[in-house]
Amino acid sequence: MEPTAHSQKKASTPSIPETAEDLALKLNIAVRNSNIKDVLELLEKGADVNSKAGCGWTPLQSAVQANEEDLVRLLLDRGACPRARKDNGGTAFTEAAIAGNVTILELLLDCGLNINDHDDNGFTAFMEAAWYGNEEALKFLYSKGANVNLRREVSEEKAKLHKGGVTALMDACRRGHVSVVKTLVQEMGADVNICDNKDRNALIHALKEGCARERYQSAVSIGHFLLDHGVDVNSKDECGKSALILAVEMESSDLVEALLEKGEIDVNDADEEGNTALVVAVEKNNYHIAEVLCKKGARTDVGNLIAVANRNRAYNMARLLRQYDARFVPETLKDWEPNSKRWRDQLECLYKMYRPMICKLKTFQFFRLRIQNTSQGGIYLGLHGETEVAVRISRSTEGEKEKRFFEQCGTCEHLLKLFQFEKARGYMYLCFPLWEKNLEEHLQESEDQIDYKDAVKMIFQAVRELHSLGYAHQDLHPRNFCIDLGGKIYLADFDNKRKLIEGKKELVNSDLEALGRLVLYVLTGGRKPLQQVSTEDLAADSADYNEALDLVSSLVSHDERGLEGLSRHPYFWTKQTRFKFLKSIWNKIKDLQNRRAVFQASNATASFPYPRWTKEIDRDVLKIMKNPRKVKPLKYSNDVTDLLRFIRNLDEHPDSRISEIIGDHAEYFLELFPALTIYVYNTLRQNPEYSHFADIQEPSL
Template structure:
C-alpha cells in the first residue's frame, strides 16, 4: 500500500514539472493543492522554479514562490532561477528575483554570473538592467581550486560576448560600461584571443578589430602559444593581419609553442597575400625551410616570392639527437633547442610557463640558450637598479668559485635579460628530495655555502637576501650562490656583514633540521634552544654553538666568516679527535702544572657528561690505562685536563700489540670519545680561545677550506 502511495506522489510531482513546461498555471495550482513537491528535481537538478524561469512564465514563477519555492534554489551546476532568467534576457523576472533576495553578482559552480550569461547570449536589455543594478562588469569567473589549477575560469563578460560573436554587446561593455579590455582568464588569454577560438562565428573579424581599436594587449597567447597575429593568419583575415602589424608591440617574428611564426603558417596555407604583407613588415625568412615547403606544395610562385624576400634553400634545422647537460630541465631544453625562436642577440628564449624556472619581483627566470650554452635567464626592466646590482656583484666577484656564472646580457623591448649558469634545484627542493642524506653531506652543503659568502665578503660585497631559494645546486651537486639583486658593497659597515651572518645562522637551522624549520616563511629564526629535535642532531653541541655565534655576532665583536669556517661544526670526527689529542699532549697538561691558567680554565665548570669521566670509560680500559701509574700511585683524576691526557695516551698506545684487547673494546677511538663525551670538543675549543693552546685549533694549514 505504501509503495502505491509513493508511486502516486512521484506521478503528481512529475505532472507538476510537465504542467510548468506547458505553461498551464491552472494545472500547476491544482497539483500544488494536491501536495506536489515545489522543490521536486528532474535530471540536472532542475526544479519547477528554474523551469518556469526558462519558459518565461512569470505568473507561474509568482505562484511557485507563493507556495514556498526557494527563490535562490540551485541546480546541480549551481545556477539559480535568477541566472536562468538572465540567459533568457527577461528583465521583468530579473527584477522580481532581485526583490526576493537574489544577489546581483551570484555565481554558479563554474563562476558564471547573470551579467556574464546575458553577455554570452547577447541579451542587451538584460545586460543594461543588470549593470544599472550594480552588477560587476569586470568580475572574473571563480571556480573550484582543482579547475583553477587546470587553467579553467577567470573569464569576464567581455570575453564571453567576444567569443560568441556579439559585437553590439562588446561595444556596450567597452564604450558604456567601462569593461577592462586587458583582463585575462586563468590561461592568460584576453578577449582578443577568445575571439579567435571560434573563427566561424559571425562578426569575429569585426570584434577583433574593435578590440584592437581599444588598445587591447597583442602580446598574449592561446593555450597552444599562438599569438593574435598567428591566429589571424590561420584564419586568412588579411585586413586583421594588417591591423595587427600596425599596432606597436606586435612581434612579427614571434612563434607558437612549436616554433612556428606567422610567416611559416602563411606559407604552409599558401596565403600569398599574407606572405607578402608579413615579409614587407620584416618577417624573417630563416624561420624554417620555407622554400622546401612551397616546393612540396608545387607552388613555384610562392617559392619565387620567398626567394625575392631573401629565403634560402635548405635552412639548417637543429639535430634531433642533441642532448642537454641538465637532467631536470632536459625535456624543456630539447624542445626549446628544436623549435625556431627569433634571436635576441646571442640569446634564444621563450617566455612561456613551461620554460619558467622561478618567479621574481620583476620578470621571472626562464630557460634559454646563450651563445649555445644552457642558461637560466633572469628578466628585469631595462632600467632596473636590481639588474645593475646583480651584474655588478657577479662581475666583481667572478673569481668566486661558488657563485653562479654570468654568461652575458641582452636588451630587447625594454627588458634586460641576464644570462646565468643553469642549476638543477634550489636548497629547499634539495632538502625535500634528500631527507635521508647523511650528516656529512649536509655539512658539505653548508661548508660550500659559507665559502661562497666568505669569498663574497672578501670581494667587498654582502648578499642581503640569503634564503633557501637563493642557494642552488648544479648538475654536479655543487652549491652555487645566486640572486644578487639586493647585494651591495659594505665598505667598513660591519652591520651589513652581520646581516649575512645572521641569515647563515637561520640557514644552519634550516639545513640541520632538513627543512623542518623553514625560517623564510616565519620571518625570523627561533632561538636555537627551542628548535624541535636539536638534541637528536649529531654533534648538536657544535651545531648549537655555531647557530648562536651567527645569530648574535654583535656590532663590536667583529665576527668574521674567516674565523667561523674553522668552527668545530665543520670538523670531521677524526679532526676533533686529533684536536683533543694535540691539546692533551701539552706538557703542562701531562705534568698537571697547577701554575698554568689555561688548565684552570679547562677544569672549571665541567659538564655532567665528563665531570666524573673515569666512571664512564669501560672498566677494563680504565684499569689498563691506570696500570701504568700503579707504582706512582697517581691514577687519572676526574678533571678535564686528565681526560685530555687520557685521550692523548690512548691515541699514542692503542695500536700497540699489547693493547689489542683494549682496541677491540674501544673500536675507533675517535668515534668512541665523540659518543662518550659529546660536549668535550666545544668545552675545550671555547676555553682555549686567546690562550697559548690556540695553536691546536685547525686552520688554513689543515686545508679545511679546500676540503
C-alpha cells in the first residue's frame, strides 16, 4: 500500500537532539531511581557525570545517599568527582557517613580524600557518623585517622555569634546515641571536657535534649556515664543553665543526686534569668528534687518560692519551703549606672540578676558576659562591690602564681594591675580594672581619630616596664593590650607566655622584633592582620614616615640602644623638638676646624638625601638669605652643614619678608626636607667622635 502524504511528512521530520541540561536532569533522576540501565544509556549519550541537580547534588552524591554501592563504583569509573560539593559544601564522603556505608566510605577514601574535610557548617564525615549513630562507620573512620576531638569549624560571621566548635562526642550526646558515646570515650579517647563556642561541654549537650520523652532515658544514661568519666559539672548552656538546672528541668532525681554527690557543683548557681535549681524544681512542683536540694543547702530566699508553690496549689511544697526558712521578701535595687560604655547592657544585666556572691564579687561564667578568650580560659565581667571589673578564674595553685606576678606590676604605669582577688571552692578569682577594648578592637572599630604616636609611646613604656621586672613577654599581640575608658593602654599576659629573661638576650630580641611588627600594625591602623603588615603599608606622605621607618628597622635589627635608647628616638619628638635639634647642630659644629668632617667621617651608610637643596628652597627666600641686611653677602653650598647653617640663620635672624613667604619655619623645613632629621640624627649617632651631639633631652617617655 502506498504511504499517505501525511505519513510521509511525519517520517521525514528530524528528531530534536537532547540538550546537555536534558541529559543531566535525566541522569540525576535515573540515579535517584537506582536505575543502572538508564544511567549507562545516558552516560553513553554524553550526559555529564558531574552535572548538578537541585541544591548542587551530583549523581555520585545521590548514589551514595541511596546506598547503591554498584552505582557508586560505576560513576567513579566513569569519572565522577568525589570532591564535588553541594551548595552547603557537603560531599559524597560526608553523605556516605550519614548513610553509614563502610564500603562506600572506603571506596571514596581510596580516591585520596582528606578524612577530616568538612562542609560549610563544619561537619566532617566523622561528625556525621556520630550524629546519625552509625557506629561501624565511626570505627572505620577512626581507624583511618579521623580526628576524634576536632571542633566544628565555621565562618568568621558564625563564630562571632558563638556558633560552631561542636565535636562528634557532643553530637552523639545530643542525639542520645548511648553506645556511640561510650565507644567515642572508651575506645577512641574523646575528650569529655572540650567546650563548643557557647562554652557547652558534652554533658550539657546530653541534658539539653533530655526533657523530650523519647530522649529522656538515653540522656540519663549518658549523663551518668560522663559523670563516671570525669566530665566538668560546672559547664553551662547558652542561657547560663548548669548541668544541675538542666537535670532538674528533666526531673531526673537520679542525675540531680549524682551531680550533687560530686561535691564540685554550686547548688545555688543560677542561670541568666536568676533561676536556681530550687526555683526550677518548685516551678515544676517536683517535691522530691526540691527536698534533696534544700537538704544540700539550696537558698530559699531566691525567687518568690512560696508564691510559686501557692500558684501551683502545691501546699506540701510550700510547707517544705517554710521549713527551710522560705519567706516573701520583696527585693529592691537602688539605681546604679555603669561607667563602661561598651559593656553597659551586660553590666546592668549582671547587677540585676541573682548570682551567688563570692565574698564581695559578683560574676557569671557565661559566654554573653565573656569579654575575652585566652588559652587559659575566658575573662568575664564582674562587680566587686559596685566597681566594674574583669575577672580571670583559675585553679587556686595557678591563681596564686598569677596573683604574685600581677602584684609586681602594681607600681608600673602601663602594665595591667590587680584590683582585688577572691578565693572560693578551690578557685582564685583575679579582678582587674575593666577595660573597654583591646588594641585590635580599638584600631578596627574606633570611629574617632586615633593618636598613633601616643599609642606607640604607651606600648613602648609597657614593654620597658615588663623588661624592667625581668620578664620578656613573647606574645606582643594587639589583643594583649587593654584600653580603658580614658584611652590609656595596659599590657596584659593572660596566656602566660612570658619568660624570665635571666640574661637570655634572645628573649629580649624576640620582643624587639615583635614590637617592630606591632608598631607597623598600629601606624597602619590595623588594616591588615599583624603577621601580614609590612613597611610598604606605611603612608609615605606621613609627617613621621622616615622616623617611623627607622624606628621599626632599629627594633627588627636588635639595635644596641635597646628599648631604653629607642624610647628617645626622633619618632617620638615633636615637630618643634625636631626643628630645634636641626638648628642646634650648627651651633655645636660652627667653631670646629673641619665642620664637614662631622658628617664625612661617619660610619653611616646613608647618603645625604638633599644634594641639591638650594634648588628646593624658595628662590626669593634663598636670595634674601644670601643678601642679609647690613651684612656682607653669604654663600651656601649644597652640603648638609650649610643646610643646617641656613636653617639656623633663618630662624635666629627672622625677616618679615621670609615669614610672609614660608609661614611657620618648622613646618616649612620639615615638610620640604622630611628625611633630614633622621639623616642628621643617625649620621651623628654613628660617628664615635660626635655621637654626643645627637643626645637631646626629650620628655616624651
